[in-house]
Amino acid sequence: QVTLRESGPALVRPTQTLTLTCTFSGFSLTTRGMSLNWVRQPPGKALEWLARIDWEDDKYYTSSLRPRVTVSTDTSKNQVVLTLTSMQPADTATYYCARIRSGGYTAEAFDVWGQGTLVTVSS
Amino acid sequence: QAVVTQESSLSVSPGGTVTLTCGLSSGSVSTSHFPSWYQQTPGQPPRPLMFTTNSRSSGVPDRFSGSILGNKAALTVTGAQTEDESDYYCVLHLGSGISVFGGGTKLTVL
Numbered sequence: 001q002v003t004l005r006e007s008g009p010a011l012v013r014p015t016q017t018l019t020l021t022c023t024f025s026g027f028s029l030t031t032r033g034m035s036l037n038w039v040r041q042p043p044g045k046a047l048e049w050l051a052r053i054d055w056e057d058d059k060y061y062t063s064s065l066r067p068r069v070t071v072s073t074d075t076s077k078n079q080v081v082l083t084l085t086s087m088q089p090a091d092t093a094t095y096y097c098a099r100i101r102s103g104g105y106t107a108e109a110f111d112v113w114g115q116g117t118l119v120t121v122s123s
Numbered sequence: 124q125a126v127v128t129q130e131s132s133l134s135v136s137p138g139g140t141v142t143l144t145c146g147l148s149s150g151s152v153s154t155s156h157f158p159s160w161y162q163q164t165p166g167q168p169p170r171p172l173m174f175t176t177n178s179r180s181s182g183v184p185d186r187f188s189g190s191i192l193g194n195k196a197a198l199t200v201t202g203a204q205t206e207d208e209s210d211y212y213c214v215l216h217l218g219s220g221i222s223v224f225g226g227g228t229k230l231t232v233l
Binding site for chain 1: 174219227
């Protein structure tokens, strides 16, 4: 069974750095075609793709958050970490991790999602 | 970065048919964008509905279908049910590892 679980602080102060962890099970991120992505959703607003790290440790980011955002992986712990610097109230959102398996009928689609974690930016 | 467009809201009568579309500000949507669709209800993560234009995710009723209509990706609900009232999002893959979500469509069934 494939599962994803996000964890991290619920409250962040403005200008601080957010660090979120996605812990996954049921697959290996080193398998060809696998990637893990971060997606966020401000309250009442649309989903926004943020970042992706793939089986070759290649990383991709949305242009709107570069250079504040970085993604990294600890394959020994089955974890992917999102770091977002200089947090502002506009970054208040539910942050999700989601898997993509490139190739096959699910190509480039987010086929498994975590439950998400709400992060509030406030002083 | 390109903008993915969706209708902000649509309504359909129970048993009726409705088509949601997913466009691209920089041109036409094709199967090479691997359009996918997600359904979301309040407080829940998105639920995958449709992969690679027209492949239904496991457990998705066959009243949902995907296609390319003209220069857009489309999600059609044929015989809408009250439980289909949700927000729907499309995603396009723009290459180089970049994905972009549309702004979402709020579907009302009444």
